[in-house]
Every structure is written in C-alpha cells, then in structure tokens.
Amino acid sequence: xxxxxxxxxxxxxxxxxxxxxxxxxxxxxxxxxxxxxxxxxxxxxxxxxxxxxxxxxxxxxxxxxxxxxxxxxxxxxxxxxxxxx
Amino acid sequence: xxxxxxxxxxxxxxxxxxxxxxxxxxxxxxxxxxxxxxxxxxxxxxxxxxxxxxxxxxxxxxxxxxxxxxxxxxxxxxxxxxxxxxxxxxxxxxxxxxxxxxxxxxxxxxxxxxxxxxxxxxxxxxxxxxxxxxxxxxxxxxxxxxxxxxxxxxxxxxxxxxxxxxxxxxxxxxxxxxxxxxxxxxxxxxxxxxxxxxxxxxxxxxxxxxxxxxxxxxxxxxxxxxxxxxxxxxxxxxxxxxxxxxxxxxxxxxxxxxxxxxxxxxxxxxxxxxxxxxxxxxxxxxxxxxxxxxxxxxxxxxxxxxxxxxxxxxxxxxxxxxxxxxxxxxxxxxxxxxxxxxxxxxxxxxxxxxxxxxxxxxxxxxxxxxxxxxxxxxxxxxxxxxxx
Numbered sequence: 001x002x003x004x005x006x007x008x009x010x011x012x013x014x015x016x017x018x019x020x021x022x023x024x025x026x027x028x029x030x031x032x033x034x035x036x037x038x039x040x041x042x043x044x045x046x047x048x049x050x051x052x053x054x055x056x057x058x059x060x061x062x063x064x065x066x067x068x069x070x071x072x073x074x075x076x077x078x079x080x081x082x083x084x085x
Numbered sequence: 086x087x088x089x090x091x092x093x094x095x096x097x098x099x100x101x102x103x104x105x106x107x108x109x110x111x112x113x114x115x116x117x118x119x120x121x122x123x124x125x126x127x128x129x130x131x132x133x134x135x136x137x138x139x140x141x142x143x144x145x146x147x148x149x150x151x152x153x154x155x156x157x158x159x160x161x162x163x164x165x166x167x168x169x170x171x172x173x174x175x176x177x178x179x180x181x182x183x184x185x186x187x188x189x190x191x192x193x194x195x196x197x198x199x200x201x202x203x204x205x206x207x208x209x210x211x212x213x214x215x216x217x218x219x220x221x222x223x224x225x226x227x228x229x230x231x232x233x234x235x236x237x238x239x240x241x242x243x244x245x246x247x248x249x250x251x252x253x254x255x256x257x258x259x260x261x262x263x264x265x266x267x268x269x270x271x272x273x274x275x276x277x278x279x280x281x282x283x284x285x286x287x288x289x290x291x292x293x294x295x296x297x298x299x300x301x302x303x304x305x306x307x308x309x310x311x312x313x314x315x316x317x318x319x320x321x322x323x324x325x326x327x328x329x330x331x332x333x334x335x336x337x338x339x340x341x342x343x344x345x346x347x348x349x350x351x352x353x354x355x356x357x358x359x360x361x362x363x364x365x366x367x368x369x370x371x372x373x374x375x376x377x378x379x380x381x382x383x384x385x386x387x388x389x390x391x392x393x394x395x396x397x398x399x400x401x402x403x404x405x406x407x408x409x410x411x412x413x414x415x416x417x418x419x420x421x422x423x424x425x426x427x428x429x430x431x432x433x434x435x436x437x438x439x440x441x442x443x444x445x446x447x448x449x450x451x452x453x454x455x456x457x458x459x460x461x462x463x464x465x466x467x468x469x470x471x472x473x
Contacts, residue, residue: 043257
C-alpha cells in the first residue's frame with residue numbers, strides 16, 4: 001500500500017494526517033469485511049434447511065470468497081518479503 | 086565489572102523480558118477466541134506461539150530502529166546509554182510486566198521496555214539522553230489514540246454484524262463468526278510477531294553495539310533473531326491466562342459476533358497503521374477493540390471499572406518502569422556491590438510476583454470461569470495502580 005499523506009501539520013510532532021488516514025482506512029476495511037462476511041452468513045441461512053435457493057448460495061460463496069481475499073491481502077501486508085522490491 | 090559479564094546479563098534479562106512480552110500479549114490475539122470457545126485454550130496459545138515465531142523471522146526492520154527517536158544519538162548513531170543502563174532498564178521492564186500480569190492487566194510491553202530504558206538513560210546520562218518530543222509523538226499520543234480508533238471501528242463493525250445477522254439468530258451464524266474470528270486473531274498474532282520480538286532483538290543488538298561487539302547501524306545477528314523468536318514463542322505458549330481472562334471475560338463477556346468484530350477491527354487497524362508507517366500498539370488496539378465490540382451490542386454490558394483500571398495501568402506503565410529502571414541504574418552504576426544488589430532484588434521481585442500469582446492461579450482450565458469482576462477477590466483493586 002503506497003498511500004502516504006504529505007507530512008501535514010504536526011502539532012506535538014505528530015502527523016495528524018496519517019492518523020486520520022489510518023482511522024478512515026481501518027474503518028472502511030473493517031466495516032466492509034465484517035458486513036460482507038455477515039451477509040454471507042445470512043445468505044447461507046436463507047430458505048428451509050437443505051433447500052437453499054441457488055442465488056443465495058452463490059451470493060454467500062461470493063461474500064465468503066471476498067472475505068478470504070481480504071485475509072490474503074492481510075498476509076501480504078504482514079510479510080515484507082512480498083512487497084519489498 | 087567486566088563488560089562481557091554485563092552484556093551476557095543484558096542478553097539473559099532481555100530474553101526473560103521477551104518471554105514476559107509473549108505471555109503478556111497472548112491475550113491480544115487470543116483472549117476473544119478463548120472466551121467465545123472458538124478455540125480450546127491450549128490450541129489458541131499454540132497457534133499464537135507458532136505465528137509469533139514465524140513473525141519473528143519475517144522482518145527485522147523494527148529491530149534496527151528500536152531506540153531511534155526515543156533516545157538521542159551521538160554523531161556515530163549510538164545512543165547515550167551504557168550496557169549497565171540497558172541492563173537496569175530491562176530489569177524495570179520485566180518487573181513491571183510481571184506486576185501487571187499478576188494483576189491481570191493488559192499493559193503494553195513496549196511501554197514497559199521504553200519506560201525502563203528512558204528511566205535508565207535519565208539517571209545514567211541525564212535528561213539530554215532522552216528525546217522527549219519523540220516520547221510524546223511516538224509513544225504517548227499513539228497510546229491515547231489507538232484504543233479510541235480501534236474502539237470506534239470495532240463498535241461500528243460489531244453493530245453491523247449483529248444487524249445483518251439479526252442479532253446472530255440466523256442459523257449457523259455463531260459458528261460462522263467463530264471460524265472467522267479464529268482467522269482474524271491469527272493475523273493479529275502474526276503481526277504481533279513481526280513487531281514485538283523485534284524490539285528485544287533491537288535491545289540486544291543495541292547492547293552489543295554499545296559494548297563494541299558489533300558495528301553501529303547493523304541489524305541483529307542470526308543467533309539473536311533465533312533466541313528472541315523462541316523466547317517470545319515460549320512465553321506466548323505458556324499463556325498469560327490471567328490477562329486472557331481480563332480481556333475475554335471481564336471487560337465484557339465476549340460473544341462470537343463481538344469476537345469477530347473486535348479481532349477483524351484490531352487486525353485491520355494494526356496492519357493498516359503499520360503499512361502506512363504509523364505502527365500502533367497491539368495491546369492498546371485490541372483492548373480498545375474489545376471495548377468497542379462490547380458497546381456495539383449493548384452499551385451497558387461493559388464493566389467500566391475494569392476498563393478504568395486498565396487505563397490507569399496504561400498511564401502508569403511508562404513512568405513506573407522508568408522509576409524502577411532509574412533506581413536500578415542508580416544502584417548498578419555505583420559499584421560492583423550495587424550491581425549485585427540490583428540482580429538480587431530483580432530476581433527476588435520477579436519471584437515475588439510469580440509466587441503471588443500462584444496463590445490464586447488462573448490456568449487454561451479456569452480461564453473462562455469468572456464472569457463477575459466486582460465479586461472477584463483475586464483482583465486487588467486498591468493496589469492496582471501501585472508500583473511494581
């Protein structure tokens with residue numbers, strides 16, 4: 001991830017722009033992942049047990065797949081060897 | 086006193102600190118998974134230990150800069166600190182970590198470490214040795230902000246998880262949340278390993294550089310990396326059950342959707358802050374996220390007394406460790422006898438906390454037992470802000 005704010009106003013030597021950015025990105029990412037995964041769980045539970053509509057199943061798999069991709073991206077971020085050029 | 090002996094003592098105490106860092110911080114990643122039953126306690130600490138070990142080998146970037154910005158450096162890039170001071174600072178950090186563990190409080194091991202070193206540097210070298218602007222911008226303000234950031238994120242995330250699954254009454258949702266929570270918690274563990282083991286590596290490397298056994302501005306030696314990785318992993322596996330119980334059961338009784346909300350928020354906050362070059366403390370992010378996840382379900386379900394006690398511990402950690410580190414420096418730099426006294430007092434203090442903890446042990450079998458913090462005599466509320 002190469003987003004960087006220019007060293008914005010630094011009261012107490014703190015880069016407040018970076019903090020705001022961390023807050024916003026973390027909020028969007030967490031809320032997004034949690035919502036998508038919860039939606040997947042909800043879709044998995046639609047219909048009678050054992051008789052789930054096909055669109056619901058596909059939607060649920062898509063949601064869980066997106067969540068899995070988010071986890072892979074997380075691992076990518078943790079392991080520096082993946083993004084050091 | 087021979088410099089070699091001091092360096093060897095620094096290495097021993099640093100590894101002890103790394104061990105306490107491990108069992109202090111198991112709670113960060115695994116408390117919520119243990120509380121919701123997503124993982125059996127022994128399995129949770131094993132996963133966390135392995136991931137911490139892996140993390141320790143992934144990156145040594147943090148190790149090179151452990152003291153930069155906190156301690157002032159000479160023109161050759163060496164901080165104004167001696168091996169004896171590093172030793173004394175580590176004693177302060179270890180004692181504080183053991184004291185807060187005995188009280189079951191999730192305080193930041195990083196703060197304890199920096200506190201000890203800062204106190205040692207002030208007493209040993211003078212106020213010039215510490216970059217106070219750096220202390221405020223790199224330690225104090227992030228400490229205030231990280232729980233708020235992670236807490237707000239977890240609050241919104243948990244609220245939505247409950248809304249979307251109609252209060253988790255949807256068939257299979259509890260189980261689904263438990264699985265997902267395990268994954269998020271594992272990411273937190275891995276991220277923790279890439280950060281915290283590095284700090285001990287950095288301190289040992291700093292001691293080697295100061296003593297002249299290693300060139301300035303070089304990274305940790307391979308044996309240092311291996312020793313630190315193993316120490317933090319062993320510490321993690323030994324499980325800080327007292328702190329796990331506080332985070333998983335006593336702040337709020339964590340349910341699967343909350344555990345998922347909290348760990349996912351913690352994982353993304355930690356990863357995003359690190360990759361934006363503004364790393365936040367794992368301990369403070371997770372504790373904040375747990376409070377947020379509690380609020381996300383129902384405002385009243387947070388035990389604010391416990392939260393207040395944790396907040397006090399956070400505020401006190403750095404100055405308290407600095408005080409112990411400073412006193413230890415004062416004694417240890419006087420003469421050989423003083424140095425021996427520091428060793429004896431340090432060992433005695435550590436044993437005291439371990440024996441105190443033994444009187445009311447918390448184990449993997451009882452970690453989820455106590456629900457009511459107010460009736461629990463194991464938590465001496467009156468002394469929780471005391472010095473280690």
